[in-house]
Amino acid sequence: MRKDIMVIDGSKAIRYMLHTILKKNYKVISVPDGVSAMYYLRESAHPDLIIMDPELPDLGSWELVRHLSGSHLYASIPLLVISNQPEDETRVKAINYGVMDFFQKPFNPLHLLDSVENILVGNAMGKVY
Amino acid sequence: MNLEIIHKTVPRYKYVRVTERSASDAVSSDTFLYLGTADKVFDALVLNMGKGLHLRTVSEITETLTFLKEYGSYLPQAIFLDIPYEKDKFMSIRRFIENDVELKGLVLIGNVRKLSASENEDIISSHLVDEIMDFDSELAMAATRVGFLNRMKCSAAVEDSAVKIETAGSMEIGAVGIYKRTFDIIFSLTLLLILLPVMMVIAIAIKWESKGPVFYNSFRAGRGFQIFRFFKFRTMKVGADRMIQSMTHLNKYNTSNGAVFFKIKNDPRITGVGKFLRATGLDELPQLFNVLRGDMSIVGNRPLPLYEANTLTTDEWAERFAAPAGITGFWQVQEKMNAVLSSEDRIKADIHYSRSHNLKMDLQIMLRTLPFLVSEFPNQEKAKQETRNTVVSPFKTEFSI
Known part of the structure; x- marks a missing residue:
């Protein structure tokens, strides 16, 4: 079965790019902001992975990451963050919120694909044990 | 209360x-x-x-x-x-x-x-x-x-x-994309049939001059950062890629922030046949196969090598990947083009194309590409001496490593 990936990013160009590179192996849905993200999560089956910009147009910085990672409903969904912030800052927050992996724009899409695969495989193995 | x-x-x-x-x-x-x-x-x-x-x-x-x-x-x-x-x-x-x-x-x-x-x-x-x-x-x-x-x-x-939710379907190309693709197939197929004899001759010449394959493949990022094999006639000695590190000081596009584009003059790695092919733009002909396969379009933004494309995956620049990659493109045919267009201006032009391209614009770009095809060939040496007037051929790749 194809894994579901949810992309949350305010930039349409980035969403389009992620769609294109991920659609070969995964089922992708994308949303531009926090309201749409929370709506989708409320109404649909949980995705296997969320790839997101921690800064979204309708929310505070890292607000959605904080909510998802602290939520009993959503904390089990692995998060991968692509941020516009400096590496140090991103790393501290990523570790703090238990984010699986993080990238900074500009990022190498091939490295991102590797990371996505690792997270999804690792997560599947985690469920077996 | x-x-x-x-x-x-x-x-x-x-x-x-x-x-x-x-x-x-x-x-x-x-x-x-x-x-x-x-x-x-x-x-x-x-x-x-x-x-x-x-x-x-x-x-x-x-x-x-x-x-x-x-x-x-x-x-x-x-x-x-x-x-x-x-x-x-x-x-x-x-x-x-x-x-x-x-x-x-x-x-x-x-x-x-x-x-x-x-x-x-x-x-x-x-x-x-x-x-x-x-x-x-x-x-x-x-x-x-x-x-x-x-x-x-x-x-x-x-x-x-x-609530805005995009699925794979909603991200597909629209009507402009379908016209474009139809046009690309007809145009590239026709041109390939006409040029087949020329391409045969070139292939033989390449084989005759130096050891190695006829085509040079490199990975490029096209529309939506889709990575594909980009075909060209080989114009350099085999192993030229590895020489790039030692030559960065010659880069025309060196900037304080680090180079986004790589291009040098009088590159020593180029073969004799290669020099001719590059001057005429004939080395780019195999890209018609890329167009036929759907990797690229005739008109579009330049397909960038991955090391350059990777630097543009930002909120600001990623929109250049919203349009297909093309053999010729918008910035290449701009009238007031300087000898060296700043890399930032090129990306801006790419983004402009991504936002506003349609069949009419494509045809205009193709028409404006034609003079370059004819004019650059005899004036190549002269153009090299007068950097001010150097017009980068739209069919000339900037990233031929």
Whole structure:
């Protein structure tokens, strides 16, 4: 079965790019902001992975990451963050919120694909044990 | 205030207990309903959330909400369900608030302490609540969580257009894309048939001069950063890629921020046939195969090598990947082109093309490409001496490594 990936990013160009590179192996849905993200999560089956910009147009910085990672409903969904912030800052927050992996724009899409695969495989193995 | 009214107006609510929070405890001025029996939990909620009503049955919830609506008062933000899991009860509450536009922002919170593991799974997969919290230890975050969820739910409820969800289908190319693709297939196929003899001759010449394959493949990023094998006739000695590191000081596009593009003059790695092919732009002919395969279009943004493309995956620049890669493109044919267009201006031109391209624009670009094909060939040496007038051929790749 194809894994579901949810992309949350305010930039349409980035969403389009992620769609294109991920659609070969995964089922992708994308949303531009926090309201749409929370709506989708409320109404649909949980995705296997969320790839997101921690800064979204309708929310505070890292607000959605904080909510998802602290939520009993959503904390089990692995998060991968692509941020516009400096590496140090991103790393501290990523570790703090238990984010699986993080990238900074500009990022190498091939490295991102590797990371996505690792997270999804690792997560599947985690469920077996 | 509003809940006190209920308390006074509907005295038959035995269990109603309205507590006024003290100003110093104010976290939020919002109200909530609590369904359960634990006074301790209710008190903790009051401390964190402000005012609340302590209710004992599901029917009291619906009655209270109906009353508040009729009274035209502010509605509570959240219902805390501190009861054992019964699917029907949870479902009826969720249905009640979903069927009412005014109540759509109301946040339902369950108590993880009252749920077994399987019930937990069920409540999540059935989307019966908006959040689960540990009512014994996590209520200090109640206002923050409820505030966030309430905001998200209200925004989504106000108008349907607030929710934007894109699936693979909605990201597909539109009518312009279909015309473009049709045109590309017809054009590239025709040109390939006409040029087949020329390409045969070139292939033989390359083989005759130096060892190695006829074609040079490199990976390029096209539309949506789709990575494909980019075909060219080989114009350099085999192994030229490895020489790039030692030659960065010759790069014409060196900038303080590090080079985005790589191009040098009088590159020593180029073969004799290669020099001719590059000067005429004939080395680019195999790209017609890329066009036929759908990797590229005739007109579009230059397909970038990955090491360059990787530097453009930012909010600001990624839009250049929204258009197909092309053999010739918008910035290449701009009239007032300088000898060296700044890399930033090129990306801006790419983005302009991504936003506004259509069949008419493509045809204009193709027409304006034609003079370059003819003019550059005899003037190649002269152009090299006069950098000021150097016109980079649209068919000349900037990144031929």
